[in-house]
Amino acid sequence: MVMAASETKFHVLAVDDTLIDRKLIEKLLKTSSYQVTAVDSGTKALEFLGLNNNDHHDVEVNLIITDYCMPGMTGYDLLRKIKESSSFKDIPVVTMSSDNIPSRINRCLEDGAEEFFLKPVQLSDVNKLRPHLMKRRTQTNVNKRKSMDEIVSPDRARARYNELEVK
């Protein structure tokens, strides 16, 4: 399957209240060729998403990666809000934490998180994001291609017929 030249980079929204971790996750994501927007709270993340919807759908968010322990809205709260929203529920969400607490991890995964990364997050973790993003893009492309085929078919049939004649 050939990727069209106009295929844009995936856009990841990173949420973490710690400056160091924000800088790190941003670099990890950019190194993996993602476009990144980093915010320091769940509230700002929701604002960012909400603003886009009013703004001619210019910026699309393909994945959200969020820290768990944050003051105010936790990463879990953010996950729930996204999964409960009709506009955003299909955006894959990944949660991260420096604490290895199985009940916390399970709860996030059960409530819709695609992955749970233990901090510090490494490149090998970020590599796990691609399948979740590709799955969604493939689905979108399949839908696009189907509608394109419907338009193109009559011409294709004609070309085939012409080839036969030349032979």
Place this chain on the structure above:
Amino acid sequence: MERNPMRRQLAIMRQSLFDQGHVDEQFVQLEELQDDANPNFVEEVVTLYYRDSARIILNIEQALERKPFDFRKLDAYMHQFKGSSSSIGAKKVKAESTLFREYCKSGNGEGCMRSFQQLKKEYATLRKKLGAYFQLARQAGPVETASRPK
């Protein structure tokens, strides 16, 4: 094998950071993220760490002056410190923060104070060693990376 004597000295310094247990694998991860676009990435992250740490250490010192100890608050501060120490690969400092948190959880005030003194020592040593390392790195100049076969 480094031919440049400064680069050789830098490599020796770097190795000793690992051998003496000051930094761990996470530090290597940071180094691997450093590139032409961000040639000082490691030092930048470490500088952020110092700034963050100064604030947290001050908070803990102030909290330890208030008796009785608010162990929940002390633990919360140390949780932050442990997190950022872990993010830069500060191995000894991270280990000491874990110990401090255990003292918090068992309500051991004496243990907390002892552990905190030790932690400040480790942190000071780390700053000194990393400071010398980054200074030499800057003097030695950028590394010429071997070009990858196409």
